[in-house]
Amino acid sequence: MTGKNSWPFKIYIMLIFAFLYLPVVVLVLFSFNESPIIGVWSGFSLRWYESLIGNRAVVSAAKNSLIVSLSATTAATFIGTTTALLMERKGGFRGKKTMDPMLYMPLMVPEVVFAISLLTVFTLVGIRLSFLTLILGHVAFITAFVIVTIRVRLAGTDRSLEEAAMDLGANEWKTFWHITFPILLPGIIGGALLGFAISLEDFVITFFTAGPGSSTLPLWIWGTLRRGISPDINALSTIMVLVSVSVVIIAQLINRKKL
Amino acid sequence: MTQHIKLAPAGTPQAGRFDWGKLFLGLPTIFWFVCLIVVPLVMTLILSFASRDAYGRIIYEWSFQNYIRFMDPLYLQILWRSFYLGLFTVIICLLIGYPLAYFIARSPKNLKPLFLMLVIAPFWINLLIRAYGWMILLRYEGIINIFLRRIGLIEEPLQLMYNDGAVLVGLVYVFLQFMVLPLFATIDKMDWTLLESAQDLGAKPFHTFRHITLPLTLPGIIGGSILTFVPAFGSFIIPRILGGSNSIMIGNIIETQIKTARNWPFASASAVILIVTALLGMLIYVKFSGRSLMGGD
Amino acid sequence: MQKEIMIQLLDVAKRFGEVEAVKGISLDIFPGEFITFLGPSGCGKTTTLRMIGGFEDPDRGDVLIDGFSVKDKKPYERDVNTVFQSYALFPHMSVFDNVAFGLKMKKIKESELRTRVEEALSLVKMEHYANRLPKQLSGGEQQRVAVARAIVNNPRVLLLDEPLGALDLKLRKQMQVELKHLQKKLKMTFIYVTHDQEEALVMSDRVVVMNKGQVEQIDSPTDVYRYPKSRFVADFIGETNLLKCTVGEEKNGLLFLRHGQTVLQASAELAVGAAVGREGFLSIRPEEIKVYETSPASQKSKADGGSADTIIPASVEEVIFIGSTAKLITRTKTPEAIVLIAHSPLAAGSALVGKTVFLSWSPEQAIFITE
Ligand SMILES: Nc1ncnc2c1ncn2[C@@H]1O[C@H](COP(=O)(O)OP(=O)(O)O)[C@@H](O)[C@H]1O
Ligand SMILES: [Mg+2]
Numbered sequence: 001m002t003g004k005n006s007w008p009f010k011i012y013i014m015l016i017f018a019f020l021y022l023p024v025v026v027l028v029l030f031s032f033n034e035s036p037i038i039g040v041w042s043g044f045s046l047r048w049y050e051s052l053i054g055n056r057a058v059v060s061a062a063k064n065s066l067i068v069s070l071s072a073t074t075a076a077t078f079i080g081t082t083t084a085l086l087m088e089r090k091g092g093f094r095g096k097k098t099m100d101p102m103l104y105m106p107l108m109v110p111e112v113v114f115a116i117s118l119l120t121v122f123t124l125v126g127i128r129l130s131f132l133t134l135i136l137g138h139v140a141f142i143t144a145f146v147i148v149t150i151r152v153r154l155a156g157t158d159r160s161l162e163e164a165a166m167d168l169g170a171n172e173w174k175t176f177w178h179i180t181f182p183i184l185l186p187g188i189i190g191g192a193l194l195g196f197a198i199s200l201e202d203f204v205i206t207f208f209t210a211g212p213g214s215s216t217l218p219l220w221i222w223g224t225l226r227r228g229i230s231p232d233i234n235a236l237s238t239i240m241v242l243v244s245v246s247v248v249i250i251a252q253l254i255n256r257k258k259l
Numbered sequence: 260m261t262q263h264i265k266l267a268p269a270g271t272p273q274a275g276r277f278d279w280g281k282l283f284l285g286l287p288t289i290f291w292f293v294c295l296i297v298v299p300l301v302m303t304l305i306l307s308f309a310s311r312d313a314y315g316r317i318i319y320e321w322s323f324q325n326y327i328r329f330m331d332p333l334y335l336q337i338l339w340r341s342f343y344l345g346l347f348t349v350i351i352c353l354l355i356g357y358p359l360a361y362f363i364a365r366s367p368k369n370l371k372p373l374f375l376m377l378v379i380a381p382f383w384i385n386l387l388i389r390a391y392g393w394m395i396l397l398r399y400e401g402i403i404n405i406f407l408r409r410i411g412l413i414e415e416p417l418q419l420m421y422n423d424g425a426v427l428v429g430l431v432y433v434f435l436q437f438m439v440l441p442l443f444a445t446i447d448k449m450d451w452t453l454l455e456s457a458q459d460l461g462a463k464p465f466h467t468f469r470h471i472t473l474p475l476t477l478p479g480i481i482g483g484s485i486l487t488f489v490p491a492f493g494s495f496i497i498p499r500i501l502g503g504s505n506s507i508m509i510g511n512i513i514e515t516q517i518k519t520a521r522n523w524p525f526a527s528a529s530a531v532i533l534i535v536t537a538l539l540g541m542l543i544y545v546k547f548s549g550r551s552l553m554g555g556d
Numbered sequence: 557m558q559k560e561i562m563i564q565l566l567d568v569a570k571r572f573g574e575v576e577a578v579k580g581i582s583l584d585i586f587p588g589e590f591i592t593f594l595g596p597s598g599c600g601k602t603t604t605l606r607m608i609g610g611f612e613d614p615d616r617g618d619v620l621i622d623g624f625s626v627k628d629k630k631p632y633e634r635d636v637n638t639v640f641q642s643y644a645l646f647p648h649m650s651v652f653d654n655v656a657f658g659l660k661m662k663k664i665k666e667s668e669l670r671t672r673v674e675e676a677l678s679l680v681k682m683e684h685y686a687n688r689l690p691k692q693l694s695g696g697e698q699q700r701v702a703v704a705r706a707i708v709n710n711p712r713v714l715l716l717d718e719p720l721g722a723l724d725l726k727l728r729k730q731m732q733v734e735l736k737h738l739q740k741k742l743k744m745t746f747i748y749v750t751h752d753q754e755e756a757l758v759m760s761d762r763v764v765v766m767n768k769g770q771v772e773q774i775d776s777p778t779d780v781y782r783y784p785k786s787r788f789v790a791d792f793i794g795e796t797n798l799l800k801c802t803v804g805e806e807k808n809g810l811l812f813l814r815h816g817q818t819v820l821q822a823s824a825e826l827a828v829g830a831a832v833g834r835e836g837f838l839s840i841r842p843e844e845i846k847v848y849e850t851s852p853a854s855q856k857s858k859a860d861g862g863s864a865d866t867i868i869p870a871s872v873e874e875v876i877f878i879g880s881t882a883k884l885i886t887r888t889k890t891p892e893a894i895v896l897i898a899h900s901p902l903a904a905g906s907a908l909v910g911k912t913v914f915l916s917w918s919p920e921q922a923i924f925i926t927e
Contacts, residue, residue, distance in 0.1 A: 005362070013362045016355055020381050023392025023432070026402055030395070038395055039405045079287040086284040099292075106296055110493025110537065112510045113530040116517055117299035120306055120527065140295035163611050164644035166631040168658035168709065172280050178657075182648050203387045203496055208517070218387050225387075225500075229394065237388040244383040252376065 024241065031234035038229060048235035058220060058236065065216040068131065068206075069199040072138035077192040079139070080146030081184070087147075088154040089162070089180075106144040114141060115208035122209065129211030137209035142198045146191040153187025186254050193251030200244050307527035315521030325528030334512065334529075338536065341508040344423060345492035345540075348430040349438075349484045355431065356438035356483065364446040375443065382436040390500045393429050394420070397501065421503040429497040437486035445479030481548055485541050492540070493533050509533050561623070562587045562745055563608065563713060568617035569769075570603050577603040579769035580617065585713075585747065590739050592748040594756040595766035596792065601749045602641075604766075605715050608747065609638050621712065632661070637706035638715040641722070643698045645690035651677070651701050652686040658709040676708035677701075679738065696727050703735070713745045720755070732759055753793045757781060765789050782841075783826055786927040790839040797845075797896050799838045801924065803830050811924055813838055817891035820922065821866055827924035836926040844921035845898035847884060848914040867916045870896060872908045884908065886915065 005013075031049070035042035052058050087100065106114065118140060122133045161183065165175040203218045210219055217240060221233055308321045329335075363374045381389070396402050397419040404416040419425060453475070457467045473480075495510025502508070509529060516526035563585040570578045578600040585591055593601040606612040608619055610631035618625050626634055637658070645654050655676055659669045677683045680700035690698055699719060706714055719735070720728045736759050739746045750756050756763050757777040765772040765780060765788075773785045784790035790798060801813035801820065811822045811830055820838055824830065846852075852867060870886040873895075877883075881899045888894045898915055900908075 005365075009358065009362070012358060016359050017377070019355075019432070020378065020435075023389065023396055024381055024384065026395055027388070027392045039400060039402050079291045082284040082286075083288040083291070086281070086288055103292070108489060109300070110489055110510070110533060112493050112495050112513050113303070113534055114299075116513055116523075116526055116530055117303040118295070119517065120302050120523065121299040123523075124302065136295060139291065140299075143291050143295075158642055158644060160640045160642055160644040161646060163609075163631065164638070164640055164646070164705075165657070166611075167609060167636075167638045168705070169632045169661035170657070171630070171632050174661065179646060183646075197383050201383055201385050203385060207496075218385055221385075221387055221391070225391065229391070229398075233391060234395075237385075237391065240388060241384045244385065245380050248380065248383045249376065252372075 027234050028238045028241065030231060031238040033231060033234075036231055038231060038234065048231040049239075052232060052235050052239075055232070057215070058217075058232075061215050061217045061220040064131075064214055065200070065218075068134050068138060068214075068216055069196055071135045072142060072199050073192050073196040075135070075139045076143040076146045076195045077188060079143050080150050080191055080195070081188055083143075083147050084150040084154050085176075085180075088151055089159075103144060103147060106141065107148075111141070111202075111204040112208075115205045118205070119208045129209065129214075131211070131214045134206060134210045134214050134216070137205045138199045138202065141202065141205050142195040145198055146195045149191035149194050150184065150187045153184060153190070157183050190251050190254050193247050193254070197244055197247045197251065200240070200247070303527045303530055306524050307531045309524040309527075311522055311524055315523070317523060325525045326532070328525065329528060329532055337507050337512060338509055338532070340423070340506070341492050341510070341533075342536065342540065344426060344430060344498075344506075344508065345488050347427055348434060348491040349488050351427065351431045352435050352438035352487050353480065353484065356435060356442050357480075360439050360442035360446050360479075363443055364449075378439055379436060382433075386433060386496055387500075389433055390429055390497055393425070393432065394500055397425055397428075420501055421505045423502070423506050426498050426502040426506045426508070429501045430491045430494060433494070433497060434487050434491050437490065438483040441482040441486060442476065442479040445476045445482075449475050477548070481545055484544060484548070488540065488544070489537050492537050560587065561585070562621070563747075564620040564623075565604070565608070566618045566620065568604070568607055568614040568619060570600075570607060570612055570615050576769050578607070578614075581766075581769075581771050582617075583764060583771065583774065585745065587745055588743050589761045590736070590746045590748065590759060591762045591764060592750060592756040592760035593764050593766055594750060594753060594793075595772075597751050599766045600769040601751075601766055602717055605638075605717055605747065605749050608713070609636055609715050610634050635712045636715060637709050637711040637713075638717065639699075639702045639706050639719045641717045641719065643690075643702040645698055645701055645705070647690055649689075650686065651682065651688050651690070651693070654690065654701060655705045655708050658705065662709070672708055676704040679707065679741075680704045680734075695722055696731065699723065699731065703738070707738070707742060707744065711744070713747060714739075715747050715749075717749045718751070719748075721750075728755070735759065757793070765792065767792070783923060784839060784925060785828065787837050787839075787925050788927075790837070790923070790925060795842055795897065797838075797840045797842065799840075799894065801836060801838045803832050803834045803836070803924070805832060806830070810919055813924060815894065818888075818894065821919045822922040822924040823919045826920070827926070829926045830924050834926060836924055839923045839925055840896075840917055840921060842883065842897045843881075843899045844917050845896065846916045847898050847900040848916060849908075849911070851914050852916055865916045865918045866922070867914055868896075869912055869914050870894075871912050872910065875909055884913075886913065888915075 030038045030041075032044050032046070033041055034045040034047070083103070087096070087103070115137065118133070118137050119129075122129060122136075127133055157180075161179055162175050165179045166172075170178060203222075206216055206218055207222070210216065215223070217236065221236065224230060224233055306317065307325055308323065310318045310320055310322065310324060312318055329338075359378060363371060363378065366374055394401070398404075399416050399418065399420070401419065403419060404413075407413045408416065449472070453471055454467055457471050458464075462470070492508075493510050495508065495514050498506050498508040498511055499514070509532070513526045513529045513533070516522045516529065561584045563583075565581050565583040565585075567580045567582050568578060569576070569580045581600075581604060593604060595601055603612060607614050610626065610629060610633075613627070618627055620626070621634065621636070646657065649657070652673060655673045656669055659672060664672070674683060674686075677686060680703050682697065682700050682704060685693065685697060685701070690701070693701065699722075702719070703716075716735075720731050723731060732755055735746075748756075748759065757780075760777055762774060763777055763780045764774050767788045773780055773789045775783070775785075780789060781793055784793065784796075787798065790796050799815045799820070801815045804812040804814045804819065806812070806824050809824050811824045811827055813820045813822060815838070822838055827836075830836065851869070852865075868888050870888040872884050872886050874885040875882050876885070878899075881901060884898045884900050886896050886898060888896065896915060
């Protein structure tokens, strides 16, 4: 059935790929431009990258981004793992049926609504906007994705493996440690990487829940953008593109690894 | 061997001990779900009935005034724009996403993951950066204008940004994956022998598509449309960057009310309206698309 | 001599939502026996086994092991091991580590552990595969490892849930013999689950025939086959002719049964609970029906004591080749048509189709079943 695509179809597909990659290619291309005018190529240069490294605001924002995404991912992975285990393995707690579809709710609520809801709660409860609120915001948002990833993996593993372990004398904890966890590990890592990627990708939640002094890379870009576009942003974007895409590719590779 | 059976009620809790494991597993879930999901959303709902004083402080007097205020043509027009931009986003995403998903699903097995990766990769780039990419292309001194002038097609640069078209391009670009992935999942699972047998029975390609492929992939179409519509309808960063003040969407109302006007109750009411409209739209869509495609010819 | 009971099921029942999987089963299992739960798919065999293993909690009733209730005991606290239908080999561990898992959990010393694992592996002839991963083994090999992993712990009882279900026919037959030998050698109690009646008859000391969550009959394989106590058992195990009958009278150790206008005889001794007027079924195994081309009545004197064989003329409608014998589908003529299946030596062959033959069986082979 393959290889029978007609020419107009092929061209159409190529145009779609062009559409997908045009902005990225342009972005990356002009991050290496000598001239500060985006659109006019005047020679290869790394000057924008150099200026980034010299920019203390950017370096500190990068550090913040990393702290936020790593902390949020760690928490979300922990919550995601326990929730997946709860939903897939600890059969029969009251309200499980109701709970199940609700876990996917965060995936269906528009991010803006989510973001201002979190902002509202933080403000009303009296938590000042800070790193903490930013991290909590990311945790709120990315955990649902982590749960989905880990659950898929868990649902795909044979339940009788755990029963076999118990049959052979392993208690619940030993069963988890020797059997469930090692088998689930690729799923956990996959979920964590996905969560990390989504956290890096996010702007909306960050925009609303970040406090002063917790400027992350997207916020720095946002701030800089208001003064107009600049190749600095291209250079930073290129680095972020590289990081995000490699995280996702690694996640895919790990997730696909079969047992 | 007639046995008299007296049944224990179904789902009797397990005899024996308290399950500490369940509690341990439950706590993080409860923290996340209750504190970070349910409570914030409920608070927003509650707050939407409150009002505020001149300094932006919230006054806990309950009324529908925020909702009434939203009925102003100014806001309704924005809501309408959000709706049709969301709708067009879905349609264009379908027109782009379906052939793309079909193409990937039908490509050779060893190339499939590669194509899939190529399609998904751009969506892992930070939303802001993706919008910025289009800004570089579309703006007045942008690459497209430079290019068109260079080849002599235009004299003066075109105003490509700050209109609905630019917002639409951005929305499609940003949310296309939500359409492609569910579509790919259903098309990939489809039983190709069905198509072959349909052709075998003399069905023309269009008929095969209309009567076999389309109904079989309908779940993917509906799922993808919903997943695309909701974030498109509720987006604020794309209209903010590419649409400016000409192409404001409901997300922008929320943002302005929070960040500038400091009218949180009104922002909350807008958020509630956003969710409710999105839900309604989805319900109508699911009903409509289910009937028109599955039902009579 | 009173045999000690190893496992006792006391009216255990289990339901899943609307489904009553097990409806109250009572059963004694003795040390060293090979007992098999046999029944159609969905009849509750696995659920019963899982309640013994501790993977399901009974809604009602109790399970005793060596006289003690294990109701509150988790699987890892029961001296019972299971061979799972899917084998459930740990995919991330080598064959050796799989087999050693149970011993490690019991904190057995390294040196002893090694010898015991090797011993168990050689018992199932897998000693050369110790370093492989499960996915590098064939289905049959995985099955052996699963058995080794269970028996290495020297359990009081081994539970096997359709362990051969995934193997092809030839391998299955071979493994049936091997498992039976293994059980004799180890003198271990085996509780075996299968839906394959032949497998159950070949391997077991006793067979527990189950249907719809209930026990139909518990007996030795021969008794289950020859003296089915219920219509279900007669029908499920082997092939049989079942005729709906009413008890007419009892005379000289014989039951005279009415099937419409026809009167048939059965041994009264073997018919439990048959009273005059009672309805039931007569079961006659096809291989117990002798086929004659001429009436055997003249050949056989009535001198041998009253219990004369039944003889019925019938026409042959179809002959089906089934290997060593042929299966005849026949229809009797008078007083009304009854379809009976009989086995006949091949020689008779298809030449019989359309001909009239005489069917004959002795009353001892005609079992009257009241349920
Ligand atoms: N965990 C379960 N949840 C719901 N129904 C179940 C479960 N386990 C078994 N059942 C049902 O109980 C009945 C008996 O199942 P089972 O014991 O597996 O039968 P068998 O092993 O004899 O095929 C079946 O109808 C099955 O669908
Ligand atoms: Mg079963």
